[in-house]
Amino acid sequence: GHPLFRDMTTTIFEKMSMRARELGAINLGQGFPDGPGPHEVLEAAADALLTKSNQYPPMAGLPELRSAIAAHYARHQGLDLIPEEVIVTSGATEALAASLMALVGPGDEVLVLAPLYDAYVPLIERAGGVAKVITLTPPEWRITEDALKAAASERTRLILLNNPTNPTAVVMRDGELALLARFCAARDLIAICDEVWEHVTFDGIGHRPLMAFPGMRERTVKIGSAGKIFSVTGWKVGWMCAAPALAALLGRAHQFLTFTTAPNLQWAVAEGLGKPAEWFAQMRADYQESRDRLAEGLEAAGYVVQPSAATWFLSIDLPASGIDMDDVTFCERIVEEAGVAAIPVSAFYPDGTVTSLVRLCFSKADGVIDAAVDRLARFR
Ligand code: PMP
Numbered sequence: 206g207h208p209l210f211r212d213m214t215t216t217i218f219e220k221m222s223m224r225a226r227e228l229g230a231i232n233l234g235q236g237f238p239d240g241p242g243p244h245e246v247l248e249a250a251a252d253a254l255l256t257k258s259n260q261y262p263p264m265a266g267l268p269e270l271r272s273a274i275a276a277h278y279a280r281h282q283g284l285d286l287i288p289e290e291v292i293v294t295s296g297a298t299e300a301l302a303a304s305l306m307a308l309v310g311p312g313d314e315v316l317v318l319a320p321l322y323d324a325y326v327p328l329i330e331r332a333g334g335v336a337k338v339i340t341l342t343p344p345e346w347r348i349t350e351d352a353l354k355a356a357a358s359e360r361t362r363l364i365l366l367n368n369p370t371n372p373t374a375v376v377m378r379d380g381e382l383a384l385l386a387r388f389c390a391a392r393d394l395i396a397i398c399d400e401v402w403e404h405v406t407f408d409g410i411g412h413r414p415l416m417a418f419p420g421m422r423e424r425t426v427k428i429g430s431a432g433k434i435f436s437v438t439g440w441k442v443g444w445m446c447a448a449p450a451l452a453a454l455l456g457r458a459h460q461f462l463t464f465t466t467a468p469n470l471q472w473a474v475a476e477g478l479g480k481p482a483e484w485f486a487q488m489r490a491d492y493q494e495s496r497d498r499l500a501e502g503l504e505a506a507g508y509v510v511q512p513s514a515a516t517w518f519l520s521i522d523l524p525a526s527g528i529d530m531d532d533v534t535f536c537e538r539i540v541e542e543a544g545v546a547a548i549p550v551s552a553f554y555p556d557g558t559v560t561s562l563v564r565l566c567f568s569k570a571d572g573v574i575d576a577a578v579d580r581l582a583r584f585r
């Protein structure tokens with residue numbers, strides 16, 4: 206293949222889902238819910254498909270959806286975005302690609318925090334940038350000023366963050382966000398904040414957007430995804446929000462990536478974002494129950510799990526569980542021998558670090574969680 210593609214192997218999510226299909230395993234690897242999604246949102250998509258235009262929507266998104274996103278963030282996160290500051294993309298993945306393509310120049314350094322979502326480093330490198338990886342340590346995964354300072358140089362232009370964080374399932378504390386804001390302002394950095402998990406937080410923890418911190422309104426790109434908010438990961442409707450000067454740059458990258466996104470899905474997401482606060486609270490409560498079900502089941506089977514404050518994921522700590530295997534070996538063995546697919550957290554380190562953490566997805570029906578726990582209990 207082309208030499209540029211030597212470092213781009215097939216993503217772990219596709220690999221593990223293929224393995225699960227091949228072996229008929231229960232798939233707790235790739236993150237997706239096994240429910241149908243909220244009926245009214247699905248119905249709105251079906252209605253729009255039949256009653257609205259199916260031709261190219263405006264490049265930056267349907268005006269109705271851009272307004273709905275701005276209004277949603279005013280209501281839920283106290284932000285003061287105007288619709289012109291919102292660009293609709295084909296999933297958060299496209300928003301990440303577009304923002305990096307727009308903002309990274311040759312040799313620009315981009316700070317990232319590992320463990321990190323596997324798309325980040327290949328996208329930074331394809332944009333001509335250099336990823337500077339700050340490695341966080343369990344179980345707290347906290348960001349420190351010393352680590353930021355050590356990783357930064359005069360070539361640093363951006364920081365790419367994910368909060369709440371996949372796969373560690375942490376929500377950054379206000380103190381950390383304030384530190385990041387001070388750091389970005391002092392060094393004149395732009396922050397790309399991947400907040401796709403913003404609504405999926407537990408135990409009463411709320412999400413605070415980095416954009417709301419002092420000095421960040423003009424220098425943050427805030428990325429969201431309807432796939433996570435409405436449990437419809439196949440829809441690939443996402444967005445990026447930024448002050449007008451930044452948004453103009455982002456729009457130029459977006460126009461040559463996908464230009465636009467399926468209009469009926471945009472209508473449906475616009476409708477869904479207007480749901481009352483109780484709807485979002487119920488969604489969180491339901492996933493929190495699933496989290497507890499998986500955590501308690503695994504603990505009863507002798508596994509030790511890390512806390513999960515957000516996302517659809519929790520991780521088994523292998524050494525703490527008395528299992529003397531690295532995560533890659535464990536995942537290979539449980540998919541083959543127990544019939545459960547999971548994701549080795551090693552996949553979230555760009556430098557080949559091997560971990561002893563195994564990520565499991567709990568956005569599943571109770572029966573599926575119970576069956577997976579049963580299989581993992583018998584594997585021990
Ligand atoms: N960022 C993070 C941190 C994610 O976890 C995911 C998907 N799980 C994405 C981006 C991609 O989102 P989308 O499917 O909307 O492209």
Ligand code: GLN
Nearest residue numbers: 218219234235236237371
């Ligand atoms: N983000 C999902 C996860 O973390 C996977 C998305 C994908 O497969 N590209 O599991």
